[in-house]
Amino acid sequence: MKYRIAVLAALTAAWTGPVLAQAKDPTIAGIEKYREMLGDDNPAELYEARGEQLWKKKAGPKNASLEQCDLGLGPGVVKGAYVQTPRYYADADRVMDMETRINWCRMNLQGVSEADIRKRPFGSADKPSEIEDLLTYVVTASKGMKMNVPTDHPKEREAFQLGQAVFHMRAGPYDFSCATCHGEDNLRIRLQELPNLTKAEDAKRAYVGWPAYRVSTSRVHTMQWRINDCFRQQRLPEPRYMSEAVNAVITYMAQTGNGAEYKGPALKR
């Protein structure tokens, strides 16, 4: 894939170049340069196109499309819905992020079984999962809008509080929590800069960075995937997809970083 070759070549140059102690600067400059080079081209567009088709296609045991799915702004409203999630949904009586909500519609409108939804939430480069396509379609429809995540419902406050506590909970053989790496300013793992997700400024930047097309894996990764991979690196067991714990952590980050402009699916190394 031409994107991949171009960006990887460029990133490799940035990573192996003569970097000094402040090595992050050339690396980041490298990434920015390639983003610039690609302009608005992001392979996530392929996911978006497939996602739109899936959204409109009748499927599942109930042979229904997702066009009547209520993402929070009423049945069928896709534009602007993403920037107002995670949120409390009265019909499900719980706080959900957008990925969970789309799956909820697949289960309730199309009759897809929960077992099927859980079978393969995270795809591969060769075979993306349907939710990755659908989510990319839905989030792209909020491009250019400001994150405006609701925070007033008691369950939304509760989710923030639980998410904050889960984020800070140290456990496992390495005593890690999310906060071990993402709780202070200006830290790095190797050359990778770590946003301090407990503070608005970093959380704003980081939150709108997902979902993202990753050049190194040639695919779109969702926020549910990102949280899953963080817990993997914490050496903990696997957080269940769409669970309250995962949605709470996402809600904590979203509310902490509220207000940033959403620029569409990101492009990452």
Added chain:
Amino acid sequence: MKTEKQPTLSVALAIGVATALMAGCATDRSAYNPSPEVIKHAMAAFKRDFDAKGAAGLDRLNTDKLQDVCNATNSKPSPDMAAVVEREQEAAIKLPADGKFLGDWKAGEKLAQSGRGMTWKDKAGIPNGGNCYNCHQISPAELSYGTIGPSLLHFGKTRGNSPEIQKYAYSKIYNSKAFSACSAMPRFGHAGALTETQIKDLVALLLDPTSPVNK
């Protein structure tokens, strides 16, 4: 200062409550001062919403006393509480039976580079990496290093290579929490993540005069 010798977890939790109450009027949502109820709720969510996978079993969610103290205080225990848990962690350190601390710095460098091990994707039975460069600057040639921990460049050059320093370096890698109760650094020996031989190799990387760290 408290006179009691063994503050218990309930003391830590009580401190947590007091801090939470004090923070009640703060408007900064980033402040985190967990109440025991919040901790309990989060722990219940962990136990309910996580599944065992590969080498990462559900037993990893069973926190030990040290983790409980750090969780109750957002990793900022009182000096008294910190001293108590540090002494407990120190008492559990197993020093090498042969009394030798210095291994092979070249093996140590390889180990320091490796970040593998103990995730649900890692195969059991293969030696774990030390993860050192993820957080520390060590050998001058390696420019891709993290900054979560302090720079260890010239570690031995500035501290010498005495038996006391060797024992200190070994103990610190074995159990960092014996020195700083809620340090971000894993307890590599205590947790069984690194073997005695591996820790000796890392000590050599830091202290051997021929190691690049000390050039």
